[in-house]
Amino acid sequence: MAQTKHEIVALLAEANSQPRHRFGQNFMIDGNLVRLVADAGLLGPDDLAVEVGPGTGTLTQELLERAGRVAAVEIDRDLAALLRRQFADRPSFALIEGDALAGKHGLNADLVSLTREARGQGRHAKLVANLPYNIASPLVVELLIEGVELLAFTVQKEVADRLRAGAGSEAYGPLTVMVQMLGQVEVLRTLPPQAFWPAPKIESALVRVTRADRIGERVRPFGAFVHKVFSFRRKTLRKALAQGGYEAERILGATGLDGQQRPEMLTPEQFLAMFEASAG
Numbered sequence: 145m146a147q148t149k150h151e152i153v154a155l156l157a158e159a160n161s162q163p164r165h166r167f168g169q170n171f172m173i174d175g176n177l178v179r180l181v182a183d184a185g186l187l188g189p190d191d192l193a194v195e196v197g198p199g200t201g202t203l204t205q206e207l208l209e210r211a212g213r214v215a216a217v218e219i220d221r222d223l224a225a226l227l228r229r230q231f232a233d234r235p236s237f238a239l240i241e242g243d244a245l246a247g248k249h250g251l252n253a254d255l256v257s258l259t260r261e262a263r264g265q266g267r268h269a270k271l272v273a274n275l276p277y278n279i280a281s282p283l284v285v286e287l288l289i290e291g292v293e294l295l296a297f298t299v300q301k302e303v304a305d306r307l308r309a310g311a312g313s314e315a316y317g318p319l320t321v322m323v324q325m326l327g328q329v330e331v332l333r334t335l336p337p338q339a340f341w342p343a344p345k346i347e348s349a350l351v352r353v354t355r356a357d358r359i360g361e362r363v364r365p366f367g368a369f370v371h372k373v374f375s376f377r378r379k380t381l382r383k384a385l386a387q388g389g390y391e392a393e394r395i396l397g398a399t400g401l402d403g404q405q406r407p408e409m410l411t412p413e414q415f416l417a418m419f420e421a422s423a424g
Contacts, residue, residue, distance in 0.1 A: 145168065145175070145180075145205070146172075146174075146178035146202050146205070146206065147173075147200060147201075147202035147205075147300065148173065148175070149171075149341050150174040150198050151200075151326075152171050152173065152199075152341065153161060153203065153324075153340065155200040155201075155226060156200065156392065158226065159223060159225065159226040160222055161220065161222040161223060161226075161344050163341070164220060166195075166278075167219055167220055167276055167278070167351055168179050168197070168201065168275075168276030168277035168278035169220070169276065169328060170274075170277070170340040170341070170342060170344050171200065171202070171274075171340060172202060172203065172274050172298070172336075172339065172340055173340065174339040174340075177298075177335060177339050177350075178202055178203050178206055179206060180332075180333075180350065181203060181206075181272060181273075181274065181296060181297075181298060181350060182203060182206035182207055182210060182272060183410045184272070184296035184332055184350060184352050185207070185210070185211075185270050185271075185272035185294065185296040185329075186209070186270070186294060186296075187190075187207065187210035187211040187270060187272065188210070188212075188268075188367075189211070189212045190212050190266070190267050190268065191208040191210075191211045191212055191213075191267060191268045191269070191270055192211065192212065192213045192214075192215060192258065192259065192262035192267050192268070192269045192270070193210070193211035193213070193214045193215070193270055193271075193272050194214075194215050194217070194258075194259065194269060194270065194271045194272070194273070194287075194292065195207060195215070195216045195217070195271075195272060195273045196216075196217045196244045196271065196273045196275060196276070196279075196283060197217070197218065197219075197273055197274060197275060197276040198216040198227060198273075199218075199219075199222075199223060199274070199371070200223065200226065200227075201216075201226070201227055201230050201231065201273070203273070203274060204216055204227070204231065204237070206291055207272055208231075208234055208236060208237060211236075211238075211270075211374075212236065212267065213262070213267075214236060214237050214239065215238045215239075215240060215255065215259075216236070216237070216238070216240070216259045217237065217240045217242070217243075217244045217252060217255055217353070218240070218241060219241075219242060219243050219244070221241065224239060224241040227239055238258065239277070239351055240252060240254045240255055240258075242254070243279075244279065245279055245282060245283060245286065248282065249282075249286070249364070250286065251283075251286050251287070254333050256290060259290060259291070259292060260291075263291065268293050269291070269292045269293060270292065270293060270294040270295070270296070271287055271292055271294070271295040271296065271297060272296045272297070273296075273297045273298075274298045275297045275298060275299050275400075277299070277300055277344070279301045280297070280300070280303055281303060281306075281319050284297075284307070284321050284353065285310075285319070285323060285326070285367075286322060286352065288326040288327050289326065289357055289358070289363050292355065293351070293354070293355050294352065294353070294354050294355065295327075295351075295353040295355075296342055296350070296351070296352045297350075297351055298335060298348050298349065298350050298351075299348060299351055299414035300344070300348055300349075301334060301335075301346060301347040301348055301349045302315070302346065303319075303349075304318050304331050304348075304349035304351050306320055307319065307320065307323050307324075307329045307331075307351060307353070307364075308320075308329045308331055311408070311409055311410055311411045311412075311414075312394050312408060312409045316408055317360070317374060318367075318370050318371050318374045320412070321370050321374075321412045321415050322367055322370065323353060323414045324383040324412045324414060325353065325357075325358050325359050325366075325415075326356070326357050326358070326359065326363070326401065327353040327354055327355045327356050327357075327409070328353065328354045328356050329351065329352075329353050330351065330352045330353070331349050331350070331351055332349075332350040332351065332352055333349065333350050334347055334348070334349050335347065335349060335350060337347040338424065340344050353389050358416070359416070360370045362419075363417075365423075366415075366416065366419050367417075369418075369419045369422065370415055370419075371387040372389075372407070373385065373407045373415070373418070374386055374407055375388070376388060376407065377406060377408050378406065379406070379407075380403060380404050380405065380406060381396070381401060381402070381404070381405050381407055381410070382396065382403030382404065383408065384406075384407050385403075385418075390422050394421070395418050395421045395422050398421035398424065399414070399417045399418055399421050401414060401417075401418070
């Protein structure tokens, strides 16, 4: 059963803890939402469920009922101790105490090891989580790069809008291009602030990304190219390429793109075409 707000407050008190803004902690207090998030992961008995930011374990309980194994990553030392006690009798539960990210472009080494071990055993690794707001964007990209096959998570609605944005829209940017070249994005539903405690000031969304990699081993240089071009998003494409240190005329000639349009008007596929032309 999903934990109520009263139960979460009691567990935090037991752990001598409280919601910590620096960790982006907003606990799910809507039991129906907890089950919806778990269901969105499409988990089976052969799957490894990765949960980042398990908090007091309300979603963790649902994941343990659905997946063959659950790996939870918790940076909060007090909550990690609570989770260790709470699931001590569950052999399918593994806890990684620490940050899910390792720097700007990498994942926690223990998390990488577990996901690769699962794939080596023929299991599917899937993220199912109420993601801490402060790490959601880089974490989604890094997990897709690592090969996690499905990501189902709650996140700020503005981030969800960026993930599914179309070229030319206000929300469109480097995150959009990277995620849409690595997977297929679905925004399953919008979530009100009162579904969480403490209630955030903004709406959230439940998102599912199914991995569909169209970049391969070129992902790091492609990402650098996208970010460089977008850093000149108010310039014309010709100027953005030139000021980014690329051979603008050669790239435009090879791709047939209009050099007078702005970078934000290009689709992810057109960014890939430019990148390939720049390396050719």
